[in-house]
Amino acid sequence: MTVRRLRRQGGEPWYDDAAGRLVRPYTISNGRTRPTAHFDLLTMVMATGRRPVSCQGPDYAQVLRLCGGPVSVAEIAAHIRLPAAVTKVLLADLVDCGAITARAPAAVSAGSASRTDRALLEAVLNGLRKRL
Structure with a gap:
């Protein structure tokens, strides 16, 4: 898929500083x-190093640059x-x-042996209260 960058007569891209790019997301x-x-949203993705033949365009290239290491959706x-x-979709x-490869986040079972440490949660709460 190739997304053409719309250009004005002077060759400038069609951007609106307040609105951002003028190409609507559904066109991408x-x-x-x-x-x-x-x-x-927490799925981790990472580039495989393969260059795609069918997935080309500036948006795909931008996503691939971000996927150099594990990164979440x-x-x-x-x-x-x-x-x-x-x-x-991209x-x-x-x-x-x-x-790219994708790995879903690990699920935590309800009866898991690793219970939440109450002291840790209280320390986080106290720290938040001090900052606010």
């Missing part, structure tokens, strides 16, 4: 709202300033073409 994902793979969405739903495309 070709109108798709559902990714082909499941992603949680939420962090990527924040960096590229796109809604999480659009980011998940990431699913990159997973489908083998350019």
Whole structure:
């Protein structure tokens, strides 16, 4: 998918300082709202080193640059300033073409032996109270 950068007569990109880029998010994902793979906001993704043939364009390149090390879906969405739903579609495309791998966050079972330490939680609460 290639996203053309709209340009004014002088060759300047169509940006509005207050609104940001003028290309709507649904055009980046070709109108798709559902990714082909499941992603949680905490899912960790990382580049495999493979250069995708089918997933090209500035948005895919930007996502791949961010995936040099393990990074969460939420962090990527924040960096590229796109809604999480659009980011998940881009990431699913990159997973489908083998350019990135994704790992879901580990689930914590209800009867887990690693209980929350009350003293730690109280120390965090006290620290927050001092800062506020």
